[in-house]
Amino acid sequence: xxxxxxxxxxxxxxxxxPERTSRDLFAEASATAxxxxxxxxxxxxxxxxxxxxxxxxxxxxxxxxxxxxxAGVTAPATRYEAACASSGMALRDAVxxxxxxxxxxxxxxxxxxxxxxxxxxxTEALAIAADDLWEVRAGMTxxxxxxxxxxAYFETYGGDREDLAxxxxxxxxxxxxxxxxxxxxxxSVEDVxxxxxxxxxxGLYDSCPLSDGAAAVVLVSEAYADEHxxxxxxxxxxxxxxxxxxxxxxxxxxxxxxAAREAGEQAYADAEIGPEDVDxxxxxxCFTIAEVLALEALDLEQVGEGISAARDGRTTPDGDTPIxxxxxxxxxxxxxxxxxxxxxxxxxxxxxxxxxxxxxxxGATTGVAHNAGGTVASAVVHVLEVVA
Amino acid sequence: xxxxxxxxxxxxxxxxxPERTSRDLFAEASATAxxxxxxxxxxxxxxxxxxxxxxxxxxxxxxxxxxxxxAGVTAPATRYEAACASSGMALRDAVxxxxxxxxxxxxxxxxxxxxxxxxxxxTEALAIAADDLWEVRAGMTxxxxxxxxxxAYFETYGGDREDLAxxxxxxxxxxxxxxxxxxxxxxSVEDVxxxxxxxxxxGLYDSCPLSDGAAAVVLVSEAYADEHxxxxxxxxxxxxxxxxxxxxxxxxxxxxxxAAREAGEQAYADAEIGPEDVDxxxxxxCFTIAEVLALEALDLEQVGEGISAARDGRTTPDGDTPIxxxxxxxxxxxxxxxxxxxxxxxxxxxxxxxxxxxxxxxGATTGVAHNAGGTVASAVVHVLEVVA
Numbered sequence: 001x002x003x004x005x006x007x008x009x010x011x012x013x014x015x016x017x018p019e020r021t022s023r024d025l026f027a028e029a030s031a032t033a034x035x036x037x038x039x040x041x042x043x044x045x046x047x048x049x050x051x052x053x054x055x056x057x058x059x060x061x062x063x064x065x066x067x068x069x070x071a072g073v074t075a076p077a078t079r080y081e082a083a084c085a086s087s088g089m090a091l092r093d094a095v096x097x098x099x100x101x102x103x104x105x106x107x108x109x110x111x112x113x114x115x116x117x118x119x120x121x122x123t124e125a126l127a128i129a130a131d132d133l134w135e136v137r138a139g140m141t142x143x144x145x146x147x148x149x150x151x152a153y154f155e156t157y158g159g160d161r162e163d164l165a166x167x168x169x170x171x172x173x174x175x176x177x178x179x180x181x182x183x184x185x186x187x188s189v190e191d192v193x194x195x196x197x198x199x200x201x202x203g204l205y206d207s208c209p210l211s212d213g214a215a216a217v218v219l220v221s222e223a224y225a226d227e228h229x230x231x232x233x234x235x236x237x238x239x240x241x242x243x244x245x246x247x248x249x250x251x252x253x254x255x256x257x258x259a260a261r262e263a264g265e266q267a268y269a270d271a272e273i274g275p276e277d278v279d280x281x282x283x284x285x286c287f288t289i290a291e292v293l294a295l296e297a298l299d300l301e302q303v304g305e306g307i308s309a310a311r312d313g314r315t316t317p318d319g320d321t322p323i324x325x326x327x328x329x330x331x332x333x334x335x336x337x338x339x340x341x342x343x344x345x346x347x348x349x350x351x352x353x354x355x356x357x358x359x360x361x362x363g364a365t366t367g368v369a370h371n372a373g374g375t376v377a378s379a380v381v382h383v384l385e386v387v388a
Numbered sequence: 389x390x391x392x393x394x395x396x397x398x399x400x401x402x403x404x405x406p407e408r409t410s411r412d413l414f415a416e417a418s419a420t421a422x423x424x425x426x427x428x429x430x431x432x433x434x435x436x437x438x439x440x441x442x443x444x445x446x447x448x449x450x451x452x453x454x455x456x457x458x459a460g461v462t463a464p465a466t467r468y469e470a471a472c473a474s475s476g477m478a479l480r481d482a483v484x485x486x487x488x489x490x491x492x493x494x495x496x497x498x499x500x501x502x503x504x505x506x507x508x509x510x511t512e513a514l515a516i517a518a519d520d521l522w523e524v525r526a527g528m529t530x531x532x533x534x535x536x537x538x539x540a541y542f543e544t545y546g547g548d549r550e551d552l553a554x555x556x557x558x559x560x561x562x563x564x565x566x567x568x569x570x571x572x573x574x575x576s577v578e579d580v581x582x583x584x585x586x587x588x589x590x591g592l593y594d595s596c597p598l599s600d601g602a603a604a605v606v607l608v609s610e611a612y613a614d615e616h617x618x619x620x621x622x623x624x625x626x627x628x629x630x631x632x633x634x635x636x637x638x639x640x641x642x643x644x645x646x647a648a649r650e651a652g653e654q655a656y657a658d659a660e661i662g663p664e665d666v667d668x669x670x671x672x673x674c675f676t677i678a679e680v681l682a683l684e685a686l687d688l689e690q691v692g693e694g695i696s697a698a699r700d701g702r703t704t705p706d707g708d709t710p711i712x713x714x715x716x717x718x719x720x721x722x723x724x725x726x727x728x729x730x731x732x733x734x735x736x737x738x739x740x741x742x743x744x745x746x747x748x749x750x751g752a753t754t755g756v757a758h759n760a761g762g763t764v765a766s767a768v769v770h771v772l773e774v775v776a
Contacts, residue, residue, distance in 0.1 A: 046629075061440060061517055062517040062761055062766065064470055064631070076630055076647075081467045082452055089466050093481060102488075128447055128449035131448075243465050263464075377450065378464070
């Protein structure tokens with residue numbers, strides 16, 4: 001089984017670019033990743049691409065071939081859709097194809113155009129990630145779903161809004177050095193607590209923004225990297241996927257993410273590591289409470305303890321396991337289809353020492369990326385390690 | 389590399405069922421396939437699922453987890469979207485995962501609910517498979533696109549509407565014994581020629597219908613089939629994928645399908661066969677002209693000669709290479725997301741001798757399934773062979 005290397009990464013700025021199409025965004029991200037990789041376009045064997053809501057925001061399905069064209073490659077292309085985990089799924093498949101020799105070079109990416117729909121339109125579009133018959137028609141939107149999860153967490157394990165506010169403040173602080181981030185401005189715990197309530201107990205600053213953007217990575221087999229003498233010191237050594245019932249009312253616990261646990265356990269076993277080996281992680285903090293559930297599902301925090309991780313400094317840049325040094329979905333932004341690949345790009349550059357925040361994790365060898373869809377009915381986890 | 393076996397197949401009736409949701413349709417197809425396979429639900433390692441337009445027809449994305457639930461399995465699920473090739477892509481990925489040992493059992497399927505949109509609504513929804521900026525906004529819909537291809541074919545290679553009418557008549561004749569087919573009624577060449585023009589030179593009966601339906605297959609590794617003594621005599625021995633520019637105006641030739649050629653050549657090489665070994669095929673005849681282009685791309689007919697294949701009896705049931713013995717998209721119906729997997733199910737049952745039309749292909753050992761997206765900007769081809 002061949003090792004899989006990250007040869008190049010590329011991100012657009014994340015933010016409000018309602019006039020930019022997803023193909024325009026992906027053209028930029030893929031060109032950046034290809035240039036960073038030193039891999040010629042003709043060597044790309046496949047384009048695997050994640051997008052969530054193109055049908056609704058751009059009246060555009062069948063984006064695979066469009067994105068190959070935007071990237072300037074002729075390789076066959078496949079689009080994956082798993083709500084907010086769309087490009088994480090594409091990336092997982094790329095790892096599988098590279099390992100078994102099906103491909104030597106895969107361009108993986110994702111893009112999303114959302115803000116052209118406006119806040120209400122985008123919120124309605126995002127709701128297609130939930131069960132339309134049994135949740136959405138009953139009035140559920142994602143802020144409400146995560147508010148239910150937060151309420152259940154507080155009731156079961158304790159914690160309060162101030163604990164969550166520390167997560168938002170941490171991630172905004174982390175984004176200050178990230179020139180691609182949607183918000184490069186500090187947010188205090190007070191700011192978060194004083195913000196308008198969106199869905200109690202979650203306020204405006206407990207939520208990630210609506211974002212447009214794209215991300216791409218060039219993944220290559222170890223043999224290809226060696227043969228072409230590529231600068232690709234980071235490998236993807238573990239991959240895992242988990243699934244859960246779509247509707248919240250079908251879950252045994254509201255305040256746990258078994259799909260993420262399943263994906264994490266698979267990825268750790270695949271990489272032959274344990275959570276104690278993880279030096280840093282990018283986790284899917286679409287809401288502050290989601291970061292808590294992710295840390296616990298990945299065994300980076302004990303169940304019931306994740307709530308205090310940011311407040312007590314365990315996940316801050318100078319903590320034991322810095323989380324979302326990129327700023328996370330919360331501050332970097334969350335162009336849905338791009339998020340999974342952008343997380344892997346951030347972990348890879350953090351580990352390679354090429355990230356503005358690499359200084360906080362000097363000597364780190366192992367990072368994790370966790371990407372979730374809907375209320376974590378889909379989850380995909382990757383382990384990255386420095387190998388060269 | 390493990391061989392991949394077809395352990396079970398399941399199709400719903402294809403037709404107009406506007407009140408049935410895609411999850412309802414897939415529950416039926418997957419239950420049929422699982423029962424046919426004798427594989428217990430707990431053994432399913434992954435659900436790979438194709439759907440095209442759920443966002444528009446059901447306000448439902450993120451269908452992977454919903455379909456795992458509909459099938460009664462807990463395995464992680466991934467949704468693929470490549471327009472009309474959506475479930476063909478899912479199937480290709482299942483083959484790759486089974487070969488490299490990532491999985492032992494994969495439930496692959498697809499579903500589409502379309503007729504609830506009405507004819508105009510569905511036509512507009514289908515158009516998202518084309519380039520929204522450069523084709524759809526200029527007024528292009530798929531009947532128009534395939535009419536351009538037919539016109540180009542006639543001008544380049546000759547042929548006429550009557551040649552195409554023989555294809556429609558053949559496929560309707562084939563569907564007479566297919567109880568799942570949308571149209572179990574004969575259509576004469578005269579009927580086709582006298583039908584109203586939809587987009588010249590194509591008439592109403594040159595086009596497949598709008599359909600609702602679902603399809604599923606259970607694929608297992610050879611080791612699993614042997615260990616559990618499954619009745620699974622047919623293997624998927626070749627897989628290939630091709631891509632092309634999305635917009636027709638970016639193609640060198642209108643009357644060729646290079647993406648299908650690429651996919652076919654890959655699949656033949658993968659199976660270590662040539663087109664001369666093919667005993668039967670299911671090809672993507674969304675319009676009559678599409679069957680011609682498919683046969684030529686797969687080297688089952690020489691370029692310029694596919695137009696006469698049905699008329700001259702080469703592709704009829706008693707011909708050398710019967711094509712679309714199921715009735716094809718034309719008569720069996722085309723619930724878009726289900727089509728690719730349904731074609732593989734038909735080829736597998738034809739080869740296994742379990743199909744009403746197996747009598748026409750007694751002793752056949754090798755079949756091909758060809759699934760295309762849009763104007764063949766995506767194509768996926770599989771080779772199936774009798775191995776036990």
